[in-house]
Amino acid sequence: MSLVRKPSAAASWYLPGILAGMWFTFVKMIGNILNPKKMPTLNYPEEKYEYGPRFKGNHVLTVKKDGSIRCTACMLCATACPAQCIKITAAEHDDPTVEKFPISYEIDVLRCVYCGFCEEACPVDAIRMGPEWQTAGLNGSKFAYDIQQLAYRPQLKGGVVSVLDDQERHQAGI
């Protein structure tokens, strides 16, 4: 949609407005030069803002104590996801006590709307949304995050351990 504005008589008196704006900018600039500590902006990317741990940024797949992936490939997150950007392929695990696990888990973060429904749907605390939010990439396909990226990216330092542990649950008789 394009908006066409008809030039009105009032619009020809633009100079006072511009001068007022420039004056405001100038005052702020002087203020910032004299007192740089109070400056509200950051020198991005040298300086970065740290969000709290509850910020809903990039997804993290949690791991079990032994470092293997926690996800059980139940596909509840994929079912809940309104952007339909989660793709899981389930497979049979060699260990009969594990049964089902994701042989591939992919989130297309460019389609993700960061709603957090996946995190809420997950019954086993296998997916969380972390504080990371800077998602840059040179190539479109870099935005389809796989298990390697979601669970073991260097920033996670070996993986985030899930609060839910099968062994503990089994011992407790659940």
Added chain:
Amino acid sequence: MPKIKVNGQEIEVPEKSTVIQAFKQAGVDICHYCWHPGLSIAGVCRLCMVQVEGMPKLQIACNTEVKEGMSVNNTSDVVKETVKWGLDFHLINHPLDCPICDQAGECGLQDQYMQFGSYDPEMAEPKVKKSKAVDLGPTVMLDKERCILCSRCVRFTDEVSKTNELGIFNRGDRSEIGTVQGKPLDNNYSLNTVDICPVGALTSKDFRFRQRVWYLKEADSICPGCSTGCSVKVHYNEEGVWRVKPRVNPEVNGHWMCDVGRNTYKYVNLKSRLLSGKVGKRDLWQEVSVEDAVRSAGLKLRETSPDAIAVVYTGQYTNEEYASAFKFFKEELKVKNVFHWLNNPEKVNEFDGLLFRGDRNPNTKGLENAFASFGAKGSWDNLQAGINGRKFKTVIVFGPEDQSVFPDLDEKIKMFSQAENLIWLTACANKSLDSVGGETWQIPVKTYIEKAGSFTNFQGKVQDFKAGTTIVPQALSVSEAVELMAGREINWNLRPRGVGGPKTNYAVSDRGEL
């Protein structure tokens, strides 16, 4: 016929029926696990409790016969309370791992818990742990924890398949399903146990973990696996067809179907299909649009003199398709040389006593009827002699949809391709067809799930079915192909969209370099 009252609603039920059948007839929901209309009555789950007026105690509906003037209900508080506690007992050792359970979404336990249960569990004891992935045989996996010991599967192998592989072992809360002396559950009806298992204890190895059931839609169809023509449901989604399950049809298959028929979904999917028309011969194939392929084949047919054309049918198409093809070849082209290609003549009359027949074509009877009503007959020797003696210049074959049941396929392709021109209508791609030496047209046709029509089964019963989903949108039905060959038009706008094949994060591949 006795009249009884079900929850106040008066109905008339057949003599000697049980209360649970009366409930089903009245369309009233009743909780039950062990009762199955196709099996004997066990009365072990104790969930179908009803209150019968004049009786001091609750009765199980599945094992109580109706009596004139009986008034039963399952809505009173005492019934509800009983069912609730019954469910609580069933769930004491149930793992409730619904998220990873393949049955979730079509699970009796989930449904009935939501309807009749909904309580806080009051058991403080730890659950009894059992093995979770037990290999029962080539087709079925067992999860002993999820089993609620309804004994349906045991009764099935005892009464229906009569193979007696399964049994209940141990006692009390250690009871579990198992196979007798490690004998595998291996018969052609084994997957019915998966269907009737009300929980996720028995799962099919073929379907296990491949889809969640809520992603699937279902369409009614007729199984094309053999001449019995069982009524089936085909489960599919936008990625393709995933499984086939039986549909109740008392006249043909009752509640069951065989394992062979369940495999018929495999050749339907994109991977094995012929996706476009192909014209040419070995090493010189040209992929053309289906319309071009079929039109040029039609041109070739109309150029050839009728005596030099041979038409070969297989019993895998619908009655409607046979009718239009016979009409075209007999009345328009005046072709007299029509042949019926029967894949395994020595086995045609075999029968396993339950459902499965040796004739692995769904519509042999329909084809025979078409031959009779159009007064066509042709013997196979004539065809062979005609091809060898160069009498037949153009051979058109309505090739099998399920190629695996034609053991002589390669051999026959070789034989047909000795003719100058070969026109082959097929649903699936075929390697030996790709290496023939003569001038050949390959035309993709629809499979049973993509078209509407009817099959005539071995009894002569004509069974209609509707189109379920479309896998290959380009594929034609034989009737459409014949129209195009005759040089007429079909309505291309009415064609449905196909499936996308295995789901990918499609936007990723489209994005490329930024």
